[in-house]
Amino acid sequence: MKILVTGGAKELGRAFSEELGARGHELVITGRDRKALDAVEADLNAAGVRVETHVADLGDPLATPKLIESLDGIDVLVNNGALGGPVGPTWQLDEDEWWHTFEVNLRGTAFATNAAIRRMTRGRIINVISNAGVQRWPYLTAYSVSKAAVIKLTENLAIEVKDRPVAVLCYDPGLLDIGLMRRGIERSADPRNADDPVWPRLSRWAQSLRDQGKFTPVKQSAALLARIAEGEFDDLSGGVITQEHV
Secondary structure (H helix, E strand, O other), rough: OOEEEEEOOHOOOOHHHHHHHHHEEEEEEOOHHHHHHHHHHHHHHOOOEEEEEEEEEOOOOHHHHHHHHHHHEEEEEEEEOOOOOOOOOOHHOHHHHHHHHHHHHHHHHHHHHHHHHHHOOEEEEEEEOHHOOOOOOOHHHHHHHHHHHHHHHHHHHHHOOOOOEEEEEOOOOOOOHHHHHHHHHHHHOOOHHHOOOHHHHHHHHHHHHHHOOOOOOOHHHHHHHHHHHOOOOHHHOEEEEEEOOO
Protein backbone atom coordinates (compact mmCIF):
# COMPACT_ATOMS: atom_id res chain seq x y z
CA MET A 1 0.00 0.00 0.00
CA LYS A 2 0.98 3.61 -0.50
CA ILE A 3 0.71 5.53 2.76
CA LEU A 4 1.11 9.26 3.34
CA VAL A 5 2.21 10.24 6.86
CA THR A 6 2.11 13.90 7.82
CA GLY A 7 4.70 14.91 10.39
CA GLY A 8 6.38 11.57 9.68
CA ALA A 9 10.04 12.53 10.06
CA LYS A 10 10.32 13.14 13.80
CA GLU A 11 9.45 11.57 17.14
CA LEU A 12 6.27 9.46 17.03
CA GLY A 13 5.74 10.20 13.34
CA ARG A 14 9.13 8.75 12.56
CA ALA A 15 8.32 5.66 14.61
CA PHE A 16 5.14 5.28 12.55
CA SER A 17 7.09 5.66 9.30
CA GLU A 18 9.71 3.11 10.33
CA GLU A 19 7.07 0.54 11.35
CA LEU A 20 5.06 0.99 8.17
CA GLY A 21 8.20 0.80 6.05
CA ALA A 22 9.34 -2.36 7.82
CA ARG A 23 6.02 -3.94 6.87
CA GLY A 24 6.71 -3.34 3.20
CA HIS A 25 4.54 -0.31 2.54
CA GLU A 26 5.48 2.50 0.18
CA LEU A 27 5.66 5.81 2.02
CA VAL A 28 5.15 9.48 1.34
CA ILE A 29 6.32 11.53 4.32
CA THR A 30 5.69 15.24 4.89
CA GLY A 31 6.92 17.73 7.43
CA ARG A 32 8.30 21.23 7.83
CA ASP A 33 11.95 20.32 8.47
CA ARG A 34 13.85 19.47 5.29
CA LYS A 35 16.86 18.21 7.26
CA ALA A 36 14.72 15.77 9.26
CA LEU A 37 12.96 14.62 6.09
CA ASP A 38 16.29 13.95 4.37
CA ALA A 39 17.50 11.97 7.39
CA VAL A 40 14.47 9.69 7.56
CA GLU A 41 14.47 9.22 3.81
CA ALA A 42 18.12 8.15 3.84
CA ASP A 43 17.58 5.72 6.72
CA LEU A 44 14.47 4.18 5.18
CA ASN A 45 16.07 3.87 1.76
CA ALA A 46 19.01 2.09 3.38
CA ALA A 47 16.50 -0.36 4.86
CA GLY A 48 15.01 -1.01 1.43
CA VAL A 49 11.86 1.06 1.94
CA ARG A 50 10.34 2.90 -0.99
CA VAL A 51 9.86 6.44 0.27
CA GLU A 52 9.58 10.00 -0.93
CA THR A 53 9.56 13.10 1.23
CA HIS A 54 8.03 16.53 0.75
CA VAL A 55 8.12 19.76 2.72
CA ALA A 56 4.50 20.60 3.50
CA ASP A 57 3.47 22.82 6.40
CA LEU A 58 0.04 21.97 7.81
CA GLY A 59 -0.24 25.64 8.72
CA ASP A 60 -0.63 26.24 4.98
CA PRO A 61 -4.11 24.80 4.31
CA LEU A 62 -3.32 24.15 0.64
CA ALA A 63 0.12 22.55 0.92
CA THR A 64 -0.86 18.98 1.75
CA PRO A 65 -3.94 18.92 -0.52
CA LYS A 66 -1.79 20.08 -3.45
CA LEU A 67 0.67 17.28 -2.73
CA ILE A 68 -2.10 14.68 -2.52
CA GLU A 69 -3.56 15.87 -5.81
CA SER A 70 -0.12 15.58 -7.46
CA LEU A 71 0.43 11.98 -6.37
CA ASP A 72 -0.59 8.94 -8.36
CA GLY A 73 -3.08 8.00 -5.65
CA ILE A 74 -2.66 6.93 -2.02
CA ASP A 75 -4.27 4.11 -0.09
CA VAL A 76 -3.94 5.50 3.42
CA LEU A 77 -3.57 8.97 4.89
CA VAL A 78 -2.16 9.20 8.41
CA ASN A 79 -2.87 12.68 9.79
CA ASN A 80 -0.15 12.69 12.41
CA GLY A 81 1.31 16.20 12.18
CA ALA A 82 0.17 18.55 14.95
CA LEU A 83 1.16 21.36 17.27
CA GLY A 84 1.17 21.13 21.06
CA GLY A 85 0.07 24.76 21.25
CA PRO A 86 0.63 27.35 23.96
CA VAL A 87 0.66 26.34 27.62
CA GLY A 88 -0.89 28.23 30.50
CA PRO A 89 -4.20 29.67 31.74
CA THR A 90 -6.25 30.10 28.59
CA TRP A 91 -7.16 33.74 29.18
CA GLN A 92 -3.47 34.63 29.54
CA LEU A 93 -2.29 33.03 26.31
CA ASP A 94 -1.52 34.77 23.06
CA GLU A 95 -4.80 34.39 21.20
CA ASP A 96 -3.20 34.24 17.76
CA GLU A 97 -0.92 31.42 18.91
CA TRP A 98 -3.89 29.65 20.51
CA TRP A 99 -5.91 29.85 17.29
CA HIS A 100 -2.95 28.83 15.12
CA THR A 101 -3.03 25.47 16.92
CA PHE A 102 -6.49 24.93 15.44
CA GLU A 103 -5.32 26.00 12.01
CA VAL A 104 -2.74 23.21 12.08
CA ASN A 105 -4.43 20.48 14.11
CA LEU A 106 -7.98 20.88 12.82
CA ARG A 107 -7.91 22.77 9.53
CA GLY A 108 -4.72 21.06 8.37
CA THR A 109 -6.23 17.66 9.14
CA ALA A 110 -9.59 18.51 7.57
CA PHE A 111 -8.16 19.88 4.33
CA ALA A 112 -5.75 16.95 3.89
CA THR A 113 -8.57 14.52 4.59
CA ASN A 114 -10.88 16.19 2.09
CA ALA A 115 -8.21 15.99 -0.60
CA ALA A 116 -7.57 12.31 0.16
CA ILE A 117 -11.25 11.39 0.07
CA ARG A 118 -11.66 13.14 -3.28
CA ARG A 119 -8.86 11.00 -4.75
CA MET A 120 -9.41 7.67 -3.01
CA THR A 121 -11.27 4.84 -4.68
CA ARG A 122 -10.82 2.84 -1.49
CA GLY A 123 -8.65 3.04 1.60
CA ARG A 124 -8.64 4.75 4.95
CA ILE A 125 -7.97 7.99 6.78
CA ILE A 126 -6.34 7.74 10.21
CA ASN A 127 -6.52 10.87 12.38
CA VAL A 128 -4.02 10.68 15.21
CA ILE A 129 -5.64 12.20 18.27
CA SER A 130 -4.85 12.13 21.98
CA ASN A 131 -6.30 11.46 25.39
CA ALA A 132 -6.37 15.27 25.48
CA GLY A 133 -9.28 15.22 23.05
CA VAL A 134 -11.31 12.92 25.31
CA GLN A 135 -10.35 14.03 28.83
CA ARG A 136 -9.77 17.54 30.08
CA TRP A 137 -6.19 18.81 29.79
CA PRO A 138 -6.20 22.17 31.57
CA TYR A 139 -3.47 24.63 30.58
CA LEU A 140 -3.25 22.89 27.20
CA THR A 141 -6.66 23.96 25.95
CA ALA A 142 -5.69 24.70 22.34
CA TYR A 143 -4.29 21.20 21.94
CA SER A 144 -7.10 19.54 23.88
CA VAL A 145 -10.00 21.29 22.18
CA SER A 146 -8.50 20.96 18.69
CA LYS A 147 -8.07 17.21 19.17
CA ALA A 148 -11.65 16.93 20.44
CA ALA A 149 -12.77 18.68 17.26
CA VAL A 150 -10.84 16.16 15.15
CA ILE A 151 -12.73 13.34 16.88
CA LYS A 152 -16.05 14.95 15.93
CA LEU A 153 -14.81 15.58 12.39
CA THR A 154 -13.97 11.88 12.11
CA GLU A 155 -17.37 10.78 13.41
CA ASN A 156 -19.19 12.94 10.89
CA LEU A 157 -17.00 12.02 7.91
CA ALA A 158 -17.42 8.32 8.62
CA ILE A 159 -21.17 8.71 8.11
CA GLU A 160 -20.72 10.81 4.98
CA VAL A 161 -18.54 8.16 3.30
CA LYS A 162 -20.38 5.10 4.62
CA ASP A 163 -21.49 4.11 1.11
CA ARG A 164 -17.91 4.18 -0.15
CA PRO A 165 -15.06 1.75 0.60
CA VAL A 166 -13.28 4.39 2.69
CA ALA A 167 -12.87 4.15 6.46
CA VAL A 168 -12.22 7.18 8.65
CA LEU A 169 -10.80 6.44 12.09
CA CYS A 170 -9.22 8.15 15.06
CA TYR A 171 -6.16 6.68 16.72
CA ASP A 172 -5.07 7.50 20.25
CA PRO A 173 -1.43 6.34 20.39
CA GLY A 174 -1.36 6.45 24.18
CA LEU A 175 0.78 8.42 26.62
CA LEU A 176 4.33 8.19 25.37
CA ASP A 177 7.79 8.99 26.65
CA ILE A 178 8.36 11.03 23.51
CA GLY A 179 7.07 14.24 22.00
CA LEU A 180 4.77 16.44 24.09
CA MET A 181 5.00 14.40 27.29
CA ARG A 182 8.77 14.10 27.14
CA ARG A 183 9.18 17.81 26.49
CA GLY A 184 6.94 18.61 29.43
CA ILE A 185 9.03 16.51 31.78
CA GLU A 186 12.30 17.93 30.51
CA ARG A 187 11.14 21.54 30.50
CA SER A 188 10.36 21.58 34.21
CA ALA A 189 13.91 20.41 34.90
CA ASP A 190 15.24 23.54 33.22
CA PRO A 191 16.16 26.04 35.98
CA ARG A 192 14.90 28.86 33.78
CA ASN A 193 11.38 27.54 34.42
CA ALA A 194 11.76 27.25 38.20
CA ASP A 195 9.30 30.07 38.87
CA ASP A 196 6.78 29.03 36.24
CA PRO A 197 3.46 28.19 37.97
CA VAL A 198 2.29 25.74 35.28
CA TRP A 199 5.15 23.65 33.88
CA PRO A 200 6.19 22.03 37.21
CA ARG A 201 2.57 20.98 37.76
CA LEU A 202 2.34 19.45 34.29
CA SER A 203 5.68 17.74 34.77
CA ARG A 204 4.68 16.17 38.07
CA TRP A 205 1.51 14.88 36.43
CA ALA A 206 3.42 13.36 33.50
CA GLN A 207 6.08 11.86 35.76
CA SER A 208 3.41 10.35 38.00
CA LEU A 209 1.75 8.64 35.03
CA ARG A 210 5.09 7.31 33.84
CA ASP A 211 5.97 6.04 37.33
CA GLN A 212 2.60 4.24 37.46
CA GLY A 213 3.44 2.40 34.25
CA LYS A 214 0.73 4.17 32.27
CA PHE A 215 2.99 5.12 29.38
CA THR A 216 2.72 3.08 26.18
CA PRO A 217 5.93 1.73 24.59
CA VAL A 218 6.57 3.59 21.33
CA LYS A 219 7.06 0.33 19.42
CA GLN A 220 3.68 -0.95 20.61
CA SER A 221 2.00 2.30 19.61
CA ALA A 222 3.55 2.20 16.13
CA ALA A 223 2.59 -1.44 15.64
CA LEU A 224 -1.06 -0.74 16.40
CA LEU A 225 -1.03 2.18 13.97
CA ALA A 226 0.24 -0.18 11.28
CA ARG A 227 -2.58 -2.64 11.99
CA ILE A 228 -5.10 0.18 11.53
CA ALA A 229 -3.41 1.23 8.29
CA GLU A 230 -3.66 -2.34 7.01
CA GLY A 231 -7.43 -2.35 7.49
CA GLU A 232 -7.91 -4.48 10.59
CA PHE A 233 -10.30 -1.99 12.18
CA ASP A 234 -12.23 -0.68 9.17
CA ASP A 235 -15.47 -2.00 10.66
CA LEU A 236 -15.03 0.58 13.46
CA SER A 237 -15.02 3.53 11.05
CA GLY A 238 -15.92 6.70 12.93
CA GLY A 239 -14.56 5.34 16.20
CA VAL A 240 -11.42 5.81 18.28
CA ILE A 241 -8.84 3.02 18.34
CA THR A 242 -6.87 2.94 21.59
CA GLN A 243 -4.30 0.73 23.26
CA GLU A 244 -7.18 -1.36 24.56
CA HIS A 245 -7.33 -2.81 21.03
CA VAL A 246 -3.80 -4.26 21.26
